[in-house]
Amino acid sequence: MPSETYRLAIPSTTHPYISYGLPFPEACAKHVSSTLNASRVYIIASKSLSMNTDALERLRSALSDKVVGERVGMIPHTLWSEVLQVAEEVRDCKADLIVTLGAGSLTDAAKIVALAIANNAFDFPSLQRLANYNSSNPLDPSSIRTPTVTAINIPTSLSGGEYQDLAGGTHDETFNKHGFKHPDMGAKVVILDPKLAATTPARIWLSTGIRAVDHCVETICSPETNDEADEAAVKGLKRLVPGLLVCKYSEGKEDEKARLECMLGVIDAMAAVKKGVPLGASHGIGHQLGPLGVGHGETSCILLPAVCKFNMRHAAKDNLVRKQRTVSDALWGLKDVVQVLERRGLEREQADLGDLLDVVISELGMPRSLKDVGVGREKLDALARNSLDDKWCKTNAVPLTEKNQVMEILETVLE
Structure with missing residues (x-):
């Protein structure tokens, strides 16, 4: 019963x-x-x-x-x-x-x-x-x-x-x-x-799972985060990423258990968001990419690693390195995740957070470029302009205030 x-x-x-x-x-x-x-x-x-x-x-x-x-x-x-x-x-x-x-x-x-x-x-x-x-x-x-x-x-x-x-x-x-x-x-x-969730097409389930991962990552990497938000976000990551990998390859009871774990991980992610920490450009640009026909979650699959890389190139290094290291350490501490990272050739001391996220998202078979979802170069200019109006582009670890900044990110995910 x-x-x-x-x-x-x-x-x-x-x-x-x-x-x-x-x-x-x-x-x-x-x-x-x-x-x-x-x-x-x-x-x-x-x-x-x-x-x-x-x-x-x-x-x-x-x-x-x-x-x-x-x-x-x-x-x-x-x-x-x-x-x-x-x-x-x-x-x-x-x-x-x-x-x-x-x-x-x-x-x-x-x-x-x-x-x-x-x-x-x-x-x-x-x-x-x-x-x-x-x-x-x-x-x-x-x-x-x-x-x-x-x-x-x-x-x-x-x-x-x-x-x-x-x-x-x-x-x-x-x-x-x-x-x-x-x-x-x-x-x-x-x-x-x-x-019921097992009836959801894999692409939707896995991509929206990465959206929840995005909530966690951009919370931790925010300049305005706090300890309570970070704790919830790390907890969410530890449920979501292994759970998504199990969902990708498993069926039956193991799959059901992993799906519930992912659902509970989403709550952790949203608990972090509810602490009021401003998020970043993966969310901000994604809000405007969505209406171009890109599904919920796929925006994060495409943008999150690129935004992490952009921030590392342009932010004041010490603080951001520490924040991104918090996420990387959480992922390197998960057995199922480490197996994927090492199988794909990553080394802990060499790979940055953008590399780790790229591998995880690719392992799940999710889209990694705008080309993958049918968005061409002709859409970039309007996409960049609209993104500048989003509040979470302004609260990115490197605030996006000029169109060329958004274009730099978009160029890296075009193909």
Whole structure:
């Protein structure tokens, strides 16, 4: 008889709680009724998951007559037009809870939908006024009304958005990704089911895992990090990197155990992020690379090693060397990781962090260049200009304030 583990994901926060150990339909039905006392549920489900598995059917069956509406499939990176469509549907069917079944874009959509409904934002100008996660928006954050439609997330990737009180949405016309933030935004319960996660295509699972690794690395390497954030980030790395390597090559019970370990590693990564440490250029450039059609996570696979190399070339060396050494030492201390590093010819005293990350990401079979994901040189100029507006490019270990700096990084990952 399976038993449930139910606890706060991150002890220093008020939400979300995590649930694992029960099949996801059973856990969801339990928490819809008993924990959140919801009666009208709107489901946002992954199209591929709905077409290729019985996951949505099982969820519908478990929730029964509580389901009042659903959306199957959303374009990656959360287009504003689709967010507004869903917001109108959720409002019109008087849903009091959104359940997401799928990866990070759906998680972000549910957050923005709830924020839009609470603030009567059902067109682009109204939504633009809520895009408060940037320095140029004059709207007082305290004037933004608190979302009242709650959420349960059932994630199938490792992007980690379930544990953040911010979301990203892409403007259909400019293709810029804008941030939305509110302390009460996001799921109250996150349900982790490694058996469900096993249906996720390997490329999505592994690449979003590297996104979580990116959270850890850029936290530790930030000039503004702190001991608590570093501790959580190192803990996350020690779960994520070996777990991803096992997921790449294993099946059955060993794979399920590794998938749960990766999911818990994501929580460690997000605990680090929640300490408020500004991240760096892998995230900053990646935010603008995503709307060009590059999947969640693949941006980190391409950019993170290159950003680490760029920072080593240009930063004040002593402090950054120490920070990057913290990450390298953590990786060299993991048996499964060391086997991969040594098999690929790396030596501990010679290889820098960019080299280690390059090997790990390549071992997972993930894309390592813009060419691999269909982004050509003609896109670089606009990509570099848009990246300069991202706050995390400005908080990189070497602040990116000029287009030529971004271009230097992009040139190294072009092919």
